[in-house]
Amino acid sequence: MILVLLLLSILAGAGSRAIAGGFDAYFTAKTISHMADGGHLALARLKAELQESSCDTLSQPTGSDSLQFINSRGESLLFSASQTQEDTLSMQINDGLEKTLLANVNNIVFSYPNPDFLDKSGCLVTIKMTLFSTLNGVDVITLPIRSAIYLYVGKSV
Numbered sequence: 001m002i003l004v005l006l007l008l009s010i011l012a013g014a015g016s017r018a019i020a021g022g023f024d025a026y027f028t029a030k031t032i033s034h035m036a037d038g039g040h041l042a043l044a045r046l047k048a049e050l051q052e053s054s055c056d057t058l059s060q061p062t063g064s065d066s067l068q069f070i071n072s073r074g075e076s077l078l079f080s081a082s083q084t085q086e087d088t089l090s091m092q093i094n095d096g097l098e099k100t101l102l103a104n105v106n107n108i109v110f111s112y113p114n115p116d117f118l119d120k121s122g123c124l125v126t127i128k129m130t131l132f133s134t135l136n137g138v139d140v141i142t143l144p145i146r147s148a149i150y151l152y153v154g155k156s157v
Contacts, residue, residue: 031141035104035131039145042089042102043127047149049077049091055123055151058112067110067125081108089129106130106142122152 052071059068066080078092079101089102107130113123126148133141 028135028141031133031135032143035133035141035143036145038102039129039131039143043129043145043147045091045101046079046127047147049079050125050149050151053077053151055112055153058123058125058151060110064109064111065107079110081105087132102131104132106132122150125149125151 049071050069052073053069057070060066061068061078062080066078068076068078070076076094078095080090080092081088087103087105088100089105089108090098090100092098107128109128110125111128112125127146129145131143131145133143135141
């Protein structure tokens, strides 16, 4: 009887580790999915705003972690790693109120050709972001997200 109880406890211990591993994998996948959804939603907003601008209105006032441009409505938009809060991507319209689009942004880089070397028809703007999240208060998950958009020179599409 004692031998049977000992074997059952060993099997239960091994089974609980397998179940715990499944739960850990589930929570990790759920966290990565939420990070990816938020990142893609923020990029979609940024790309929608960029689509209404042109290459010749682009500038980077505070370095590669910011992008400023003028859209077809004449609004000056600034997307940047927030200076007021750490680890956020924010949007500011006409030097007004700053809106946070995404939290837990570890790094963001906007790049496009130098205005002196623009193609006659347009330019390619690339956006690279690294998101992060803490899982169980210990593990840090990072997720790189990249996108690009082609803008035309001198006209909004």
